[in-house]
Amino acid sequence: MVGAVLTQHTAWTNVERALLRLRERVALDAAAILTLAPDDLAEALRPAGYFNVKARRLAAFCAAYLTAGGFTGLDALPTDRLRHTLLAIHGIGPETADDMLLYAFERPVFVVDAYTRRIFARLGLLDAQADYESIRAAFETALGPDAPLFKEYHALLVRHGKERCRIRPVCPDCPLRQDCPGATA
CATH class of the missing domain: 1.10.340.30 (Hypothetical protein; domain 2)
Structure with missing residues (x-):
């Protein structure tokens, strides 16, 4: 903590x-x-x-x-x-x-961070200006109450955000590029 x-x-x-x-x-x-x-x-x-x-x-x-x-x-x-x-x-x-x-505490609460906002905004799946609580609620509803899943999902978002979907994205080898309206050349 x-x-x-x-x-x-x-x-x-x-x-x-x-x-x-x-x-x-x-x-x-x-x-x-x-x-x-x-x-x-x-x-x-x-x-x-x-x-x-x-x-x-x-x-x-x-x-x-x-x-x-x-x-x-x-x-x-x-x-x-x-x-x-x-x-x-x-x-x-x-x-x-x-x-x-x-x-x-191992509670099924989804963590919304800058990586989550950036990745899902670029994918066109959320408004980057949406408030924290509505984003959190959307993830929790979509994924169901599952703390281990939330941890894995969050870790993958962090990794993707650090490696590919940076502030200045590295799109050429991104596995999400095909489905990403925010992808750059």
């Missing part, structure tokens, strides 16, 4: 560097993270970018996590209530909350 907070607006490779620096200082658990002074936490998170903001967000998450009874306390909540609880934490938005729900 720490990674979900840190990956906001940054590449995973930078998050890994920040996690390594954080692990050099404390264990990766909420109570240990909260023992760090705010400046020390921010310095550990420097590679993840926006490190002062992320330090405040991570501290807020860790405090709320402990107050809620840790993983066991949060996991006992029904999915809708757990999502609402996560969204109430400073700095936790829908994508981060859904990432935690799917990957940490």
Whole structure:
């Protein structure tokens, strides 16, 4: 869940560097993270970018996590209530909350990220300006409540978005090119 907070607006490779620096200082658990002074936490998170903001967000998450009874306390909540609880934490938005729900709590909640929006907008299957909740609901309705499927689907979208459907797409060898109205020469 720490990674979900840190990956906001940054590449995973930078998050890994920040996690390594954080692990050099404390264990990766909420109570240990909260023992760090705010400046020390921010310095550990420097590679993840926006490190002062992320330090405040991570501290807020860790405090709320402990107050809620840790993983066991949060996991006992029904999915809708757990999502609402996560969204109430400073700095936790829908994508981060859904990432935690799917990957940490194994709940069938689809994660909508920039890759999802870009790929499906280029394919002409969604309006890139559609709101997060309507996109999430559409995926969940189309795929049915299946956490392992959502994880696999999301991972494939991330991979395709990084390898082919980048901001500047690499269309010539794309397996979706035939069906993609957004494909370039």
